[in-house]
Amino acid sequence: MKIKTWVERIDFTEDSLLEFESAELAKSEEADYSPRKKRAKYLLDYPTVYIVHSDASRKVTAYVGETNSIKQRTLTHIKADPKARADWLKLSSDQKSQMYVIGSNLFNKSMTLDVENRLIQYLHCVDAVESLNNGRTNPQRDYYSKERFDEVFSEIWKNLRRKDKKLFPTEQIIRDSAIFKASPYHRLSxxxxxxxxxxxxxxxxxxxxxxxxxxxxxxxxxxxxxxxxxxxxxxxxxxxxxxxxxxxxxxxxxxxxxxxxxxxxxxxxxxxxxxxxxxxxxxxxxxxxxxxxxxxxxxxxxxxxxxxxxxxxxxxxxxxxxxxxxxxxxxxxxxxxxxxxxxxxxxxxxxxxxxxxxxxxxxxxxxxxxxxxxxxxxxxxxxxxxxxxxxxSNQMRIAASEETVQWIRTFIDDGEILDFPEDEHYQVKVFDDPNALRAAIKKEASNTERGLSRLVATYDWPFKKGSKEGGGAWDVTIGADFSMPWNGQLKPEHRRAGYGDLAWAEQEHTINEVGSTFTIQGFDLNYAGVILGPSVKYRNGKVIISPEESCNQAATNKRTFQDGKKHNLALSLLRNELNVLMTRGVHGLYIYAVDEQLREALLQKYRG
The missing domain is CATH 3.40.50.300 (P-loop containing nucleotide triphosphate hydrolases)
Known part of the structure; x- marks a missing residue:
């Protein structure tokens, strides 16, 4: 069955609701072809999803709902709910509040609940939305037509974007946001x-x-x-x-x-x-x-x-x-x-x-x-x-084959470089030039379908809060031709306003910085460009850690145990650092190694 979706925007008032109903019924009666009659039925008589929001020229308060009777539910929100709830009083009192009514020929109760859930999930990631008046999460497990849900939702979102691009940004922008990735509205495994x-x-x-x-x-x-x-x-x-x-x-x-x-x-x-x-x-x-x-x-x-x-x-x-x-x-x-x-x-x-x-x-x-x-x-x-x-126990970040996940884990845990597996869903690439790595990550980041991509590195170059003595940024420098500032080092004039509340990787200017575990731990990147600094080496057929090459004092400082003795934990902690960096990429892991022997060993396996 071909998907049909309809999105109508009306003022959030009783008069506008009744005018909407009358217009749909009148056009349905006048039409001598079935699509117009079906549209009225799907919007007025069948299950629908709706969005109510305050004045879109300011920070938005919104509510998302689903109903089997859009007229009755809307009248309840307009007449009864303001008497009991302050949020509905605010929405009904705002003369610029609007409402979107959403219908589809594939809607059933379960699908409308799923559409409602994802709309909530998306809208709470939008900068223009200050608050959502929804409490519950109700993702559905399985139902008839569920296999077409993503297709239906994308059509709905495109229709919404045609009416308001600020309130409804592209799906890729939403999905790249750190809020989306930590959202409580995800359907759980x-x-x-x-x-x-x-x-x-x-x-x-x-x-x-x-x-x-x-x-x-x-x-x-x-x-x-x-x-x-x-x-x-x-x-x-x-x-x-x-x-x-x-x-x-x-x-x-x-x-x-x-x-x-x-x-x-x-x-x-x-x-x-x-x-x-x-x-x-x-x-x-x-x-x-x-x-x-x-x-x-x-x-x-x-x-x-x-x-x-x-x-x-x-x-x-x-x-x-x-x-x-x-x-x-x-x-x-x-x-x-x-x-x-x-x-x-x-x-x-x-x-x-x-x-x-x-x-x-x-x-x-x-x-x-x-x-x-x-x-x-x-x-x-x-x-x-x-x-x-x-x-x-399930791996949910890395969208790769078991063989690729095993390649990454073996490199980190055992220090071995296995043959590179073929994987049509996940890319592991090795670069012989850090500038080529930077260019590849910038290319991925500029592709709206590829999404969020950043460079990260082991903490093998000096960094302290604030600028260097005498000015200048703390940089990751490789040879004479590669130098990029560490995370948070770009001067204020290079930053865009309003980014302070965003996670490091979400800030557009950070494509020109190098991240670390301090800014990337716990977050996803679609493509992670990892610079393995001089603390990660290849000797005698093994990937080894050289703590003396690290600038990460939190890892290299000794720790006094209960026995009163100081213990050196650097090998374990720096391998953990490697683990965090190499498991950020959802769709790809791009690698450059500073150590020449490690770089050559990786390239030899990569080139087959």
Whole structure:
């Protein structure tokens, strides 16, 4: 069946709604051909999706919905909802509020729910949208015509773009945004659904089931660890869980088995999301603000040190404000020793003092600094307050064959260079010139269908916050012909306004910078150009790490263990740095190696 979609824009008033209905019916009656009659039926009588938004000349407040009766639902929003909800009062009072009515010949209840869900997902990534008044997420699993959903949605989005390009940018722009990639509205995989449902059950058991009782005051809360390697879907899982909890979703299940039974709500659960990474903090804050989770001074998204210092009194060693739930993304970045801004010795232990339950996501291969090293990793799972860990095993970032994933993992973990596999979905390329690598990444970045691509490098060139003494940027320099500034080094006149809230890779000017683990950890690139600096070498048939060539003092500084001895962790930490950089690319990994022997070994295998 050929796809037909219709998008009509009207003023968000009762008069405009009735005029719209009358016009559609009149044209339907006048027409002596069926397409016009079908259009009226699909827009007025069949399931539809709709968008209501405030004045589009300013920052937009929007709502997305679906209904079996567009007339009745709209009248409810106009007449009844403003009496009960401030957001609808604001929309109905705005004389420039508008409404889009969306119909399709392939719509059924399940597809309209999926279209509604993706529209919410897309709109909360749009710069022009300040807030979305939607709470629930309801992605559908399987239904008749689901295989044509993407096709239908793209047609709808194109129709919307024809009416307002600012409010509805290209799909590629949306999909490249860091907010989209961390969106709580993604349809979860079967594995993610299973882990999320188990987490919900355990939240119920620990916090909400009053019959079991919370931990006595002064005792640490329960620790729930979730593990998974880079690209296994950890961030999307946590995002989905956190925003469901914060928006007071109702869940129904029987805690004893898989059958439906006990209904409970997350309403009024004091939950907080923490991440010890500046770039990811920006993303979570934007999502929380747009979805209304973090408002009226009710902070929900934090860096760990600030949360601890706000909720714990170091002088009296008592908790100032106890919370129900803490969810930690990138928990492998938590500090396990004190620093100037942090007076404790272990952040996870201090966070457990402040909450009934802590859910922490770990990937031990992404620990990057000696101050975050966990001396005994098993101790996390074996602590008396630890709940049985959960694990995500599926690779969801790298859109490659198993052979290509194995090539990358073998290079990182075993230091071996395997024969390059053929892969029509993923490109691994090796370059003999860093300028050629730069040109290739710029070409990918300029292709709107290819999307977000950036250069990143091992931390093998000096960098400090601020400019060099005497001026100038901290650069990644290779030979006499290649020099590019490190992330955040371009002078203000080279920056475009309004980029401050975006993640590093999303800022257009950063195509002229080189990223690092400090700016790219936790994020996706469609094509990642990785410069392997002089700390990554090839000797005696193996890829080795040379810490003496690294400028990453967080990794090369020794760490004092509980036995009082200083331990050198650089080999492990720098290999973790390599792991983070080489697992960023969704569709491609482009490599240049500074070490001549490594470059030649890679090129020999690459050229066959």
């Amino acid at each position: 079967d594995e993610q659904v299973m882990v999320k449902n188990e987490l919900v059950r355990r939240i119920y058991d620990v916090i909400l089931d009053k019959s079991t009782g919370q931990a006595p005051l002064g005792e640490p809360g329960k620790l729930q660890v979730v593990t998974g390697e880079a690209g296994s879907g950890k961030t999307v899982l946590l995002s989905s869980l956190f925003f469901e909890v914060c928006q007071g979703e109702t869940r129904t299940f029987n805690p004893e088995n898989d059958d439906d039974g006990t209904a409970f709500e997350f309403q009024d659960l004091d939950a907080h999301l923490l991440v010890n990474h500046d770039e990811q903090l920006k993303v979570y804050e934007q999502i929380a603000n747009k979805l209304g989770v973090q408002k009226d001074g009710n902070q929900r998204v934090w860096k760990p040190t600030r949360f601890i210092n706000t909720h714990y009194d170091w002088e009296t060693e008592t908790v100032k404000k106890h919370v129900d739930l803490i969810i930690i993304d990138e928990a492998h970045l938590l500090w396990t020793q004190g620093k100037q801004s942090y007076r404790g010795k272990n952040q996870i232990e201090d966070l457990l003092k402040c909450a009934d339950m802590v859910i922490a996501v770990y990937d031990f291969k992404q620990i990057l600094g000696a101050n975050a090293w966990i001396e005994d990793q098993d101790s996390i799972f074996e602590a008396s307050n630890a709940i049985e860990p959960l694990h995500l």
